[in-house]
Amino acid sequence: MESYLTSVIKQFERYKSLGDKTLEQLTFDDLQNEIAKDSNSIAIMVKHLYGNMLSRWTNFLDEDGEKPSRNRDREFDDTYETREQILAHWNAGWTCLFDALNNLTSEDLERIIYIRNERHTVVEAINRQLAHYAYHVGQMVFLGKVFKGNDWQTLSIARGASKKYNAEKFSEEKN
Numbered sequence: 001m002e003s004y005l006t007s008v009i010k011q012f013e014r015y016k017s018l019g020d021k022t023l024e025q026l027t028f029d030d031l032q033n034e035i036a037k038d039s040n041s042i043a044i045m046v047k048h049l050y051g052n053m054l055s056r057w058t059n060f061l062d063e064d065g066e067k068p069s070r071n072r073d074r075e076f077d078d079t080y081e082t083r084e085q086i087l088a089h090w091n092a093g094w095t096c097l098f099d100a101l102n103n104l105t106s107e108d109l110e111r112i113i114y115i116r117n118e119r120h121t122v123v124e125a126i127n128r129q130l131a132h133y134a135y136h137v138g139q140m141v142f143l144g145k146v147f148k149g150n151d152w153q154t155l156s157i158a159r160g161a162s163k164k165y166n167a168e169k170f171s172e173e174k175n
Helices: 002-025 028-032 042-057 072-076 083-102 106-110 122-151 162-170
Strands: 112-115 118-121
Touching (some): 002 042, 028 083, 106 122
């Protein structure tokens, strides 16, 4: 089970990195751009992720993951005035998550916790959040690509570069 914790932390780090690299490429106006009525801007997704992360990961083992202080509906109102505010919330949410995960032991993984009074093992709760965050980070990356167009700096293997990438990877020792 230690390998599970190591693996899941790496996956969360991967999704944070994808979000980081997306946010780096975008302007404040890009971050606030809602492409359609009732759609979420990247800023709103960050605000929602921030609220979710603080609620889910604060006192993770001891309190329901839906804290009474959370106002989920307000997470969908863009109240950011600067890019720096967006980035501060982005990083604070992830810090809360990583602090909680890094304090877990393999013995904690089968413990029961609750989210909205619904029973989860710790593993189930972690997997639920990993899927949720991957979903929203994927939306952020997609919107970033749309906004930047030809100026987008790819976050994965560039089109037409798979053979070169694989040749480099297979020329290295296995790790």
